[in-house]
Amino acid sequence: MEKDINNRDDCLKNLIKKSTNEKPSIDFTEKIMQKIEAGIETESIENYEKSYQKWWWLLVVISTVTLFSFLLMFDWSFLNFQIEKPNLDQINTIIPDIQKFFQSVMGLLSNLKFSSISIIILGTIIMLVFIDKFIKRYSVDKKYVF
Amino acid sequence: MKYKKDIYYVEKVLNGDTSAFAYLVNKHKEMAFIIANRIVRNKEDAEEIAQDSFLKAYQAIEKFKKEAKFSTWLYRIIYNTAISKTRKKKIEFSAIEDQIINNYSIDEIVENVNQLSDEEQKIQIDNAIEKLEEKDSLLIKLFYLNESTIDEISEITGLTNSNVKVKLHRIRKKIYVELQNSFQTELNVV
Structure with missing residues (x-):
């Protein structure tokens, strides 16, 4: 009895194996591997951009703070220049034209007075944005592996 | 390879x-x-x-x-x-009722099918499988074509082992009924 059932089952199995004409397309594997490769490439560029931006901003902030600290705190008298230890009032006198320029451009905010520190910060930010764009233009199309 | x-x-x-x-x-x-x-x-x-x-x-x-x-x-x-x-579309297929194979023994059906040419057998079995419900046709392919065990089928489909066994038994019966019906139709045509 058991043998009969097995024989019938073998018959059905053979029939089903014969019948199979369900096959995926010839380039099935290639399509999948292309998608995987594309995914990896995008991921590496995204990772690069994230890490690059993080390090770049950190470096720029530290450099800027260090530079201004150096300029403001250092005793320049040994150079025999007329420059005395700079202070915020001096900077205010150096850049009145810039102040006027900003005030004229921003007519609506003409009553608002910019302190020297505000102008320095604003200038630094604009400069960083431009540097960032400049560096990205030459680096984003390359493949980076970290 | x-x-x-x-x-x-x-x-x-x-x-x-x-x-x-x-x-x-x-x-x-x-x-x-x-x-x-x-x-x-x-x-x-x-x-x-x-x-x-x-x-x-x-x-x-x-x-x-x-x-x-x-x-x-x-x-x-x-x-x-x-x-x-899966889109919830109603697939129109001639539902095979749970017919009891009283008129023919499975051995007779197998014998009849064996009389057919390879190409005819292929057409008959394809038709029979196409008339099964989606999940049933999957079960039969996993069991006979991929030679998956009951445990594996159960894991893939989420059905219990006993449910898989019962379903396989009923699907086999459905296939045999359909094969016999096709065979009878061919005889009538001839």
């Missing part, structure tokens, strides 16, 4: 060798396509589902528990993807 065990390629992928995944795709693509096609009954959709499932498997390969079979894990992903993407 001779393949190594799945776990060999899985380990390679986990160690960063992406190209090893191509071996897994090549090895399992036919069954993957059959599973999807059995559920959605449309070759374009089946191909898309099978590809999506391989990508899902690649992305989740770190979650694959190595004590299980990779193929079972993959087929489960394909089955779930296919089920979730």
Whole structure:
């Protein structure tokens, strides 16, 4: 009895194996591997951009703070220049034209007075944005592996 | 082409060798396509589902528990993807009732089928399988074509072991009924 059932089952199995004409397309594997490769490439560029931006901003902030600290705190008298230890009032006198320029451009905010520190910060930010764009233009199309 | 065990390629992928995944795709693509096609009954959709499932498997390969079979894990992903993407359209097929094969013994049916040419047999069995419900045709393909065990089918489909056994028994009967009906029709035509 058991043998009969097995024989019938073998018959059905053979029939089903014969019948199979369900096959995926010839380039099935290639399509999948292309998608995987594309995914990896995008991921590496995204990772690069994230890490690059993080390090770049950190470096720029530290450099800027260090530079201004150096300029403001250092005793320049040994150079025999007329420059005395700079202070915020001096900077205010150096850049009145810039102040006027900003005030004229921003007519609506003409009553608002910019302190020297505000102008320095604003200038630094604009400069960083431009540097960032400049560096990205030459680096984003390359493949980076970290 | 001779393949190594799945776990060999899985380990390679986990160690960063992406190209090893191509071996897994090549090895399992036919069954993957059959599973999807059995559920959605449309070759374009089946191909898309099978590809999506391989990508899902690649992305989740770190979650694959190595004590299980990779193929079972993959087929489960394909089955779930296919089920979730199946449009709820009513497929019109001539439902085979649970007929009792009183008039003919299974041996007679097998004998009749064996009289047919290979090409005729292929057509008859294709017709019989196409008339089954989606999940039933998948079960029969997994059991006879992929030679999956009851446990594996149960894991792929989420059915209990006893449910799989009962279903397989009923599907076999349905196929035999349909084969006999086709045979009778051919005789009448002749």
